[in-house]
Amino acid sequence: MADASARSGKSLAPFRARPFLNLTGEEDAIRLTERQREELASIGVRVRVRPRTAIYQEQAPADSVFAVTEGVVKSYRELPSGKPLVAAFLFPRDLFGLAEGGRYVNAARAITDVTFYRLPVAELAVLLKHDADLAYSFLAKVTHELREAQRRALLINRPDAAGRLAMFLVWMGERVERTAGMPLVPLPMTRSDIAAFLGLTLESVSRTARALERDGLVKFEGRHFVRIVDPTRLARIVADV
């Protein structure tokens, strides 16, 4: 399945989640306690894989759940026609390994160099049923994933390609530190992946990207970076639903 893996006694890398229903309105992330991180680390295996490595196949027996600590993973499935459909991009602190009936509903593959923790569900379930706080944290995390899924659904609901792509770029930009003006946003995935995520064809993504660049909204630097040149107008396109 994975290239290299070694049991690790070190504490699990910071794993952040948001409350299921946040009454206070605070945006601060919940952090696991040191003990909880150690618990997870004790049952987990740290794995590092190279780009394009398959982490698990669609419909394979779901024996583990995964937590990204470094890099980007895509969760996807092949449609009957053979066209791929990307269900989600997973970034550090994200969980993946959604299953139904004991089998993974999607396949997962590394996009970049990736480090993740592999947590056997059998042992994880024991932990969760034993530690209400831990279960609560996972609940918060899955709730966050649910919001992301709804956001994506909202995104691909709009009929116009420009709006979809603009929304995607803004979304990707949100997870980069906006230190300097005109942030350089990394796009580790391929155009095909973006197309498969947005529900567009590769050609549409390519054309729309060029159009946004011609209009001076963004500037692509290489294939894996975008510079947001005119955030205001870009935001206007995004809001124009």
Place this chain on the structure above:
Amino acid sequence: MADASARSGKSLAPFRARPFLNLTGEEDAIRLTERQREELASIGVRVRVRPRTAIYQEQAPADSVFAVTEGVVKSYRELPSGKPLVAAFLFPRDLFGLAEGGRYVNAARAITDVTFYRLPVAELAVLLKHDADLAYSFLAKVTHELREAQRRALLINRPDAAGRLAMFLVWMGERVERTAGMPLVPLPMTRSDIAAFLGLTLESVSRTARALERDGLVKFEGRHFVRIVDPTRLARIVADV
């Protein structure tokens, strides 16, 4: 907010969930223990509302989470353009009330006569942090919602209206007992709701529905029922991605 509400000491109506990661492959639902149902019922309020009643508004302070026991609810939001977008239809045993930053991300409205439990989050959070099994059940339930959200995303990813509508009808049909051949599937929501869910215009839904009927795949009986006439060909359209 709601028409009538009364604190209830009766046990919470059956609330079913699936395991977060189901190793055994069993499809049987997890049921809450009698004690857990009583705990929930003790903090919950049973509410009955009439069709089209607003349950909460978008961006309203999120003080409760809800569990449907009877009827159908829609979770939706108004886009800046004024066009509504349906995020999900909620059926008995479904949870709703997704929040972020202490506010509901969507609005919720009853489609039919609806009975639901309203669970104050402050008290619910206390319960969840004390009862790992209960938290686990909620985790399983939210995971289920996440799968549904992904399914919808998959659904509206396809460009063809016929495929989307066919997928929707099959999906609705899955939740009805297939006792007799040619099941009569209820469609409690309006065509506009369906359009807002599928990411199509009302006109497209109407035209596509008529086209499916002309081709002898389904037969609409009134505005709120469909009979699946040719499940095989309908399934073929659904699979034809």
Place this chain on the structure above:
DNA sequence: CGTCATTTTGAGGTATTTCAACGAAGGTGG
């Protein structure tokens, strides 16, 4: 039974998909 929202139907414009071919980049092996 009348009013009004919902749905159906029609015709035209437009955007995306398809189909096809070229060009660029990255990875592999000699």
Place this chain on the structure above:
DNA sequence: CCACCTTCGTTGAAATACCTCAAAATGACG
């Protein structure tokens, strides 16, 4: 280290399908 090859991305032109605008018909509801 270079050359080849495979994958990915760009560009062009035509067809299809959906959307928009508009108006009539059906059904729901008081």
